[in-house]
Amino acid sequence: LLRIASDEFDDALADLLECGRRQSAREVESPIVTPWRSAAADCYVALGSAERAVPLATEELRLARVWGTPRAVGRALRALGVSLGGRYGLELAEEAVELLRGAAEPLPELVPALLSLGQALQNAGQSQRAREVLREATEWAERTGAVRLHLVAREALRDCGARPQRARHTGATALTSSERRIAQLAAAGHSNGEIAGLLHLAVRTVETHLTHCYRKLGIRRRADLAVALGDTG
Incomplete structure (x- = not known):
């Protein structure tokens, strides 16, 4: 898979x-x-x-x-x-x-x-x-x-000519369930390769989602993920 x-x-x-x-x-x-x-x-x-x-x-x-x-x-x-x-x-x-x-x-x-x-x-x-x-x-x-x-x-x-909805907010509440799942694994210390293996994804897909997470959370480093996610559990 x-x-x-x-x-x-x-x-x-x-x-x-x-x-x-x-x-x-x-x-x-x-x-x-x-x-x-x-x-x-x-x-x-x-x-x-x-x-x-x-x-x-x-x-x-x-x-x-x-x-x-x-x-x-x-x-x-x-x-x-x-x-x-x-x-x-x-x-x-x-x-x-x-x-x-x-x-x-x-x-x-x-x-x-x-x-x-x-x-x-x-x-x-x-x-x-x-x-x-x-x-x-x-x-x-x-x-x-x-x-x-x-x-x-x-x-x-x-x-098909449709425009997918974009996130309207910033912060942890703006994360999709997919983004949150990846961000939580990254915050727990898993590498991108490990996350890709756990979720059956390509590493590039994980990287793309983390980039979206950083932008929505207003952070630049992986080390900041745990704190940025902490207010929503």
Whole structure:
């Protein structure tokens, strides 16, 4: 996952396919245990080989429907929709979002599903709906502390011609949940590399968020983070 977050798709794909071989050797098929097929499908799509992604995503969806959990089925629907694209891909993305929205509690797969649906709607020329879905993705990513996906959602909004909301305040209360999470880890003594590993982010993403934190908090040094954050716990 860290390799995917760092856009190292070739290496990530090799790791995932090896994981799949080992799981098959142990006769482990459940997509709940290790959803390697959908992750590998995403890598193939990113590398421009969507035709190789389709069989993996199709098989994961088949297995996910056997197990029947919204998380597994929603993840597989999203992966297959991205792999196929077009009208059918849009329908699968809609189904994934509807299923994940209806879960008893928020699932981490909802934000990726919303992002995929937003992109599919934009590709279909439905820009207004795309912006609405991507705004929802941005809000959920911030609410759940999904730092990398929050950045992806904001960039997707810009690509749709929308202007993501900017922070209106300064000080600790102006930090997003993603920024606060990173700032707290940095204040606790973790290096940027350690934070990236803990949150499955690229180091550059951590650096960008810390820069935003420094500006909002009115500080210049990492050593000042603990004091600047202290008044809000």
